[in-house]
Amino acid sequence: MRSSILAVLASLGLANAACSTVSKVTHTFYGYPDNDPPGPATAYDCGRGFKAGGTGTYADPLTFASAQGEFKSCEIIYDPYLRKYLRYEDYCQQCTEDWAASPKINHIDVWTGSPTVNGGQQQIQCENDLTPADRSQKIVRQPATNLPVDTFGTALYVKGASPACRTSKVFPNYNIGDYCK
Numbered sequence: 001m002r003s004s005i006l007a008v009l010a011s012l013g014l015a016n017a018a019c020s021t022v023s024k025v026t027h028t029f030y031g032y033p034d035n036d037p038p039g040p041a042t043a044y045d046c047g048r049g050f051k052a053g054g055t056g057t058y059a060d061p062l063t064f065a066s067a068q069g070e071f072k073s074c075e076i077i078y079d080p081y082l083r084k085y086l087r088y089e090d091y092c093q094q095c096t097e098d099w100a101a102s103p104k105i106n107h108i109d110v111w112t113g114s115p116t117v118n119g120g121q122q123q124i125q126c127e128n129d130l131t132p133a134d135r136s137q138k139i140v141r142q143p144a145t146n147l148p149v150d151t152f153g154t155a156l157y158v159k160g161a162s163p164a165c166r167t168s169k170v171f172p173n174y175n176i177g178d179y180c181k
Contacts, residue, residue, distance in 0.1 A: 018142040019180040024135040025106040026098060027081060029127035030065065031113040031157060033120050036093070040115035043091040046074035052111040055154040056084025058145045063111035065090035067099035070106065078143035079110070080174040081132065083150040085143070086110060105135065113157040119164070126157045126165030138176045147179055 032039060040051045042063060048054075054062035061076050064086040071077070071088040079086050086108065098105035112127055113119050119126070140147075156166050 019144065020141050021176050021180050022106050022139050022141060023176075025108060025137045025139050026095075026134045027079075027132055027137040028094070028107070028109045029112045029130050029156070030092070030109050031111060031123050031127060032115070032118045033123050034127070035090075038118065042089040044073045044089050046087055046089045048089070051115050052090065053115050054087065054111070055151060056082065056086075057149050057151065058085045058147075061085040061087035063087060063089045065092035065095060065109040065111075066107060067092065067096040070095070070099050075141070076143070077108075078140040078147050078179055079108075079137075080140070080176060080179055081137050081170055081172060082110065082156075083148055083171050085147075085149065086139075106139075108139065110156075113155060113159070117159050119157055119159040122164060123157050123159065126167075129165055129167050130156060130170060132170070132172060140176070140180045143179065 035041065042050050042052050052063035054060050056062045058076065062084050066088055068091065073088060075088045077086050092109040095107040095109055098107040113123055150169055156169060158164055
């Protein structure tokens, strides 16, 4: 009986028995100007032809980078700080150093901006402005597919827009229990 109820709840998107949360995550940002090499290239092809991008929906997750072995290639996570789904598509050197530390430090580096436009120093400053304190965030692994997504002005940095840096598109006050029960 209990498994039948869980199956029904899961099918309705009300429960996700497989989800788990990761606490104390260092959360940084990168984009065209500070990718290595500069541009949209990613380490893994998850359906975009080795190019960073995404809007943050489950069907079109935003690219993130991390350490090899911290996530599975093309794994989708949910980030309540951004209210976006993210997909592990790229390598991050600082994330790798953090993951090798003792104790291990979870670290994600989230793509900002366009895959075709270099925002230069203004974009790098935006990335810094978006970055919360080290080890202050939480993420959801194996998330439900219907969590709230902020898609209004989806890019966190848009060169030439006013404002170019969307610092109003971060949501530091959340209850992780609302996203993984």
